Amino acid sequence: MTHAAPQPIFRHDYKAPDYLVEHIGLVFRLDAEATRVTARLTVRRNGTHDRPMLLNGEKLVLDAVRVDGEALAEDQDYSVTDRFLSIARPPAAFVLETEVTINPSANTELEGLYVSGGNFCTQCEPEGFRKITYFVDRPDIMARYTVRMEADKARVPLLLSNGNRIDQGELADGRHFAVWEDPFPKPSYLFALVAGDLAGVHDSYTTGSGRKVDLSIWVQHGNESKCAHAMKSLQQAMKWDEEVYGLEYDLDLFNIVAVDDFNFGAMENKSLNIFNSKYVLADQQTATDTDYSNIAGIVAHEYFHNWSGNRVTCRDWFQLSLKEGLTVFRDQEFSADHGERAVERIGDVRRLRAAQFPEDSGPLAHPVRPDSYIEINNFYTSTVYEKGAEVVRMYRTLLGARGYRKGTDLYFQRHDGNAVTCDDFRAAMADANGADFGQFERWYDTAGTPVVKAQGQWDAEAGTYALTLTQEGDVARHMPVAVGLIGADGRDLRLRLTGESIDGADSTTRVLELKQKEETFIFTSVNTRPVPSLLRGFSAPVKLEMEESDADLAFRLAHDSDGFNRWEAGQKLATRLLLARLKAAEAGSNGPSAEPLIDALSAVLDSGIREPAFAALALTLPGEGYIAEQLATSDPEQIHAVREALRREIADTLWDKLQATYAATQGHEPFAATPAQAGRRALRNAVLAYIAAAGRREALNMLLAQYQDSDNMTERLAALTLLADETAPEAEAALEDFHTRWRMNPLVMGKWFAIQAASSREDTLARVLKLTQHPAFDARNPNKVYALIGGFAFSNPARFNKADGSGYRFLAEQALAIDKLNPSVGAHLLESLSRWRRLEPGRASLMQEELRRVVATAGISSDLYEIASKSLA
Ligand code: TRP
Ligand code: ZN
DSSP states (O other), X not given: OOOOOOOOEEGGGOOOOSEEEEEEEEEEEOOSSOEEEEEEEEEEEOSSOOOOEEEEOOSOEEEEEEETTEEOOBTTTEEEOSSEEEESSOOSEEEEEEEEEEOGGGOOSOOEEEEETTEEEEEOTTTTGGGTSOBOOSTTOOEEEEEEEEEETTTOOEEEESSEEEEEEEOGGGEEEEEEEEEEEEOGGGOOEEEEOOEEEEEEEEOTTOOEEXXXXXXXXXXXXXXXXXXXXXXXXXXXXXXXXXXXXXXXXXXXXXXXXXSSSEEOOTTEEEEEGGGTOOOTTTOOHHHHHHHHHHHHHXXXXXXXXXXXXXXXXXXXXXXXXXXXXXXXXXXXXXXXHHHHHXXXXXXXXXXXXXXXXXXXXXXXXXXXXXXGGGGOOHIIIIIHHHHHHHHHHHHHHHHHHHHHHHHHHHHTTOEEOHHHHHHHHHHHHTOOOTGGGHHHHOOSOOEEEEEEEEETTTTEEEEEEEEOSSOOOOEEEEEEEEOTTSOBOOBOBTTOOTTSOOBSSEEEEEOSXXXXXXXXXXXXXXXXXXXXXXXXXXXXEOOOOHHHHHHHHHHOSSHHHHHHHHHHHHHHHHHHHHHHHHTTXXXXXXXXXHHHHHHHHHHHTTXXXXXXXXXXXXXXHHXXXXXXXXXXXXXHHHHHHHHHHHHHHTHHHHHHHHHHTOOOSOOOOOHHHHHHHHHHHHHHHHHHHTTOHHHHHHHHHHHHHOSSHHHHHHHHHHHTTOOSHHHHHHHHHHHHHHTTOHHHHHHHHHHHHTOOOTTHHHHHHHHTTSTTOOTTOHHHHIIIIIHHHHHOHHHHTOTTSHHHXXXXXXXXXXXXXXXHHHHHHHGGGSOGGGBOHHHHHHHHHHHHHHHTSTTOOHHHHHHHHHHHO
16 A cells, blocks of 8 residues: 555634534443444534535444434435545434444554543544544534443443433443533533543532532542542642632532543543543652652643633634643643742743754744644644743733733633634733734744844943844744843842833833844943843743853852743853863864853852752753754764763762762651652752762762662652663662562553663663563553653663664654554654754764655554654655
8 A cells, every 4th residue: 555645734724614513412332342332413504505414433333324313325315434424415403313333442542432451431632532423523513412321330330421420320231321411512522431440539629609529530449549649739720720810610520530541641521531640640659759740730731621621612723722822831830839930930941942942943843823734633742732831921921910810811701612713812812901912923823933132231331231132033023021130249130221210110020022123122220230131931932042151140040030040041051061062072172161160050059958949950951952952963972972071070079069968958857749848859869860970889879779768759760760871780680679669550660661761871772672572561551652662762862863873763663563553652752753954964864764764654644644754854
């Protein structure tokens, strides 16, 4: 079979649906190999036309079709292909009934109805509902759902769907049934069903207006004790949304189900959220502080979708960022309010720069609201999610918290119950505030990371500071640039722009509204040379370029009142040194001295224990990927070598202080997953990583001691991660010990795969290859695939990018194999081969070779085809 290139779908081709579905009654006769699904659709023609009704359907065996109770004749009244069911001449209003058979056990794509851990569950976003029944599977069809499930009572005691349970009872032959009804009309992608044998953990939440909501988390038997953190996070999220957005929950129950096999993090199905168990289960022994924080963020994210996504949904999938960008921004702020704001913000920006910036400068770049796609599954990207969140954040920065809230109030009130667009959100922001967001549309329709150049001029005589901001490229965007000026004493100046009255707005951070390609802002009463602090809080998702001396950077790392910029100053200092050393290495010389950086890091260590989470971030050098991003083309192995050499130099020079900090960060209190304790552990682990980098014998013993003696996974795993870089037999023994201990826990085994995949050992590829045959590895389980194969491809630039291309070949082979089971996972893995233009020519051509091989392979999915072909372009 040759590949007929799959055709793209264009945003501009949107048309209102020909037929609307008001109600859908579903009956499931659940069986692992042959589930019967009967659907009864109440349909109304939309407008005046005589077009057929086209329903999506994939991997369905059609058993019967009826219109208003009358069986239809194939070819004459209806036709069916492997993708569509077409009803030839339906009346203006009618009831359409279909009966189909599906095979949940054979479903390895994990879309539609499938079996995980012996339980039935569903994943319908974006286009999985069509694998359950024939339907007009697009988000602007909002119907009310009644769902009846029938199953064997002993093996499948639990029957859940969206909304409220309105009936249940016994059937013959040991079977039983339940009927659920969702009072809120919803798009098909929010449908969910869970059926099986699960343990429930129960609690409740009472809303501001007094509605008592029953909360349940459903997990595999034996995992009940690992749900407390998720439950508490859910309650906090419900409260936060009332306080910050004035949004209350709207039903009497809310269910979360954890499953081991899941393509993403979690899914916001109405009142029945389904989660990857990785983002539910946690205890001291098995989860890291990062896991705890991810769980809180994702539980909140899915809960927040109840309004931003479910009550107000997307008209079409091009508008995906309408719900995802907004909801990520909401979960980021939830986390900032429950943790350390600056630390959370640094985390957001690190993720954006690690994933979104490279995406935005490579062949897979697309706007926040894309113009076309081949496979919508490929557009659940960091651009749509994380850059989308930055775009929403900019509204708030431009409008202020109160103006932003006026905007969201209007948005939810205007569009409740509707499927809308990104333009509708923008209009609500504008209308509620009498603001002009015309130019702001560029953030939605233009790909690429803007570059902003800044130049400052202090005029001692006039006492002014003139700041000129220039946007590169041909599109000028509307963006907030938050600015502070720091005086010689390290304190912020009170800022006033020319023309402002004395009692006008003066504060220490001013949000400048940049709209032109070039604008100059003049601050008055600046009587000493200020050190500018620009783009505070990372107020716009841009690359800021400004000349700044090492001394000013070190000064800001010590004094900037903006936590994000304080960190940023240190990163800039380190990046500059690393880039200079790389250049020197090419010329065979040593490069500049590390003294200014080491002095600055030494000062960070001095005050580290007082703000440990921040110190841990400030001590950590920019990642290898971020360094590569600063270069037109690079050699990842060289970057790794130069960065490691610098880490060793820092560790050698600061050895005594590192030891002192390590001792001072020893935990004494009983474990709690609090931000304070997590911060202390983060600093301890950052310091341990330096100690390991020094490569002394005593370091190995410290790693082994921390591995053995810790009472929590955060410290244990950090030590084991460092041990995994070593070839000493004791290090191997520790890995073996960990395996023996946690063999039966799939989430912990995921960590075990991931740290070996990210190891800097020379023989990592061979070890990864061997691990693909390990009994705990399972190519059908996305968590394991992302841990081992994804870990190698995305978290190990030095070994993945080996000059002989062996890493690329391995990855292409794995992506092709996974594609046969799960196209969405295979395609995500293949994205690791998309950035060949940024590699030196030898590696670039080896990478392209693998992409060409993938494109030429017969029978690949449209998911994989889209990534491979676009990556080559
Ligand atoms: N909407 C989900 C979220 O909260 C994302 C998601 C879950 C998803 N499962 C998926 C996207 C499967 C695509 C395919 O962000
Ligand atoms: Zn989401």
